[in-house]
Amino acid sequence: MGDGADVDPVPGAEEVVGSLLEASHLAAPHEVPALVADHALRLGAQDPVLYLVDLEQSVLVPFTGPGQDVPHDDLPIDETVAGRAFRRVDVETQETGAGHGLRVWLPLLDGTDRLGVLGVLVPDRAALTAHGGLLELRLRRLAAAVAGVVVSRRRYGDTIVVARRRATMSLAGEIQWALLPPLTFGSRDVVVAAALEPAYEVAGDSVDYAVDEGRTCVAAFDAMGHGLASAQLAGLTVAAYRNARRDGRTLLETAREIDDTVLSVHGGRTFVTGVLAELDTDTGVLRWVCAGHPRPLLLRDGRVVRHLDDTVGVPFGVADDEGTGERGVGAVRLEPGDRVVLYSDGITEARSPNGTFFGLDRLVALLTRTEGDRLPPSETVRRVVRDLLVHQQGRLQDDATLLVVEWRRGHHTTLLPDPAPPRTP
Missing domain, CATH: 3.60.40.10 (PPM-type phosphatase domain)
Structure with missing residues (x-):
């Protein structure tokens, strides 16, 4: 056995992606951020936040739903770790300091079309790589499902469309x-x-x-x-x-x-x-x-x-x-x-x-x-x-x-x- 890999650290986590997809069928566009946050938390990831790329592809814009108080600013694509995840189309990590955990940035892709990134906090790098990288694998799968939800829901309202705009x-x-x-x-x-x-x-x-x-x-x-x-x-x-x-x-x-x-x-x-x-x-x-x-x-x-x-x-x-x-x-x-x-x-x-x-x-x-x-x-x-x-x-x-x-x-x-x-x- 390798590093306790036979014991799942988050029982039921394999059903999270399926649950997200099923719940999304009855979700309005403005409900997507809360839906994503709920399912990220079920994987043990904290402080989940969605960022969508603006129309000029210069910054990543926080996409939050009603009642979500997420104190995050726009993130320049060419100057931030989140932007690097977007540019390189790969997972990037960022130490938050003061023992607040490891920030993980995952690209959101519709095929190869870059929609933005999903950011979450995990306890540390060891948590991300433990059990053969199980948590990273699950977060990648979650990000893939989230991208699909964003694409499918944006056709039914203006919330997602407007979220990407930074000018009239x-x-x-x-x-x-x-x-x-x-x-x-x-x-x-x-x-x-x-x-x-x-x-x-x-x-x-x-x-x-x-x-x-x-x-x-x-x-x-x-x-x-x-x-x-x-x-x-x-x-x-x-x-x-x-x-x-x-x-x-x-x-x-x-x-x-x-x-x-x-x-x-x-x-x-x-x-x-x-x-x-x-x-x-x-x-x-x-x-x-x-x-x-x-x-x-x-x-x-x-x-x-x-x-x-x-x-x-x-x-x-x-x-x-x-x-x-x-x-x-x-x-x-x-x-x-x-x-x-x-x-x-x-x-x-x-x-x-x-x-x-x-x-x-x-x-x-x-x-x-x-x-x-x-x-x-x-x-x-x-x-x-x-x-x-x-x-x-x-x-x-x-x-x-x-x-x-x-x-x-x-x-x-x-x-x-x-x-x-x-x-x-």
């Missing part, structure tokens, strides 16, 4: 966030990670993707103008894209459908730039159509090896009598681990207060540095956006979008934490 959302931003898919997805074959800024005022920029058997489709759009009208145009464009994609249209047919839709509603008075791409996840062949948008970048082994500029057509919605010409379809075969980067001109043309452009060279340098550090695409995207906001001192003059697609077949990339150590028999 514009009406245009409200339209865009309702339209967006989850901004991170990961599987054994492909990873997609995206970010849009300014988070609370984004209007004309948008992204979309679909991961299906043997094929991953991604798109990035930049609708002309600003504010509500731009958001409406972006929404129309994304709807046309989804409709054509789901109908099985080719890339060129889909582009034509977007053209016709924008023209039929706006009569050639406005336009949308964009990139449509389709990745064969079995072979690694990427095909794309570029409509007046900045050329995507291809990264391999930490450096840009190609600008995908074989074919560049005019923006979507430009009237035929203005000479659209025929758009072409570019193609390239990726190698496992390659990353394709789609971005809007709101990144490269962002100006600092002294007028300096953020520029393509700076973007490329950031992308290569983060890939060299073997960061997952979601963290790469977050760090680029952080640097962009610093460059413009926190205030963007235009929408800025970044989307990274990585083909992973047979390639190792850190996406999820390593499994907890097994219990010693």
Whole structure:
């Protein structure tokens, strides 16, 4: 026998996760924090508190329910142990001092989409690792269940949505966030990670993707103008894209459908730039159509090896009598681990207060540095956006979008934490 591993220190603990999931079926969104706290306590973990990542992914925000008096402040992602657990997608610990126990931070994940962290107190490190790491294993499982509860409950009320906001959302931003898919997805074959800024005022920029058997489709759009009208145009464009994609249209047919839709509603008075791409996840062949948008970048082994500029057509919605010409379809075969980067001109043309452009060279340098550090695409995207906001001192003059697609077949990339150590028999 190993270290008394035959004696369960918390009888009934194996039923805690199941109990949480069952109780969540009848829980309203605002009841989630109390529900999580109750079940964490049943594992012997004290002072449980949920943190959700804010929309700008700069801080972790405490998520508390009615009547919960939890004196915790926002936690900067780049400066705290909790933030490190979020960034690295792994369990982190923190000595609290004065014999108050060990703070354990566990990432909350919806697949590979980082929702926030769960923080709990345990007596000490020995308690966490005793019995073959049984308590850590149970806390990991609890965190996985908590993430599922947060995702399922946020659809039924505003509590969880509002908890992530640290500023007033514009009406245009409200339209865009309702339209967006989850901004991170990961599987054994492909990873997609995206970010849009300014988070609370984004209007004309948008992204979309679909991961299906043997094929991953991604798109990035930049609708002309600003504010509500731009958001409406972006929404129309994304709807046309989804409709054509789901109908099985080719890339060129889909582009034509977007053209016709924008023209039929706006009569050639406005336009949308964009990139449509389709990745064969079995072979690694990427095909794309570029409509007046900045050329995507291809990264391999930490450096840009190609600008995908074989074919560049005019923006979507430009009237035929203005000479659209025929758009072409570019193609390239990726190698496992390659990353394709789609971005809007709101990144490269962002100006600092002294007028300096953020520029393509700076973007490329950031992308290569983060890939060299073997960061997952979601963290790469977050760090680029952080640097962009610093460059413009926190205030963007235009929408800025970044989307990274990585083909992973047979390639190792850190996406999820390593499994907890097994219990010693």
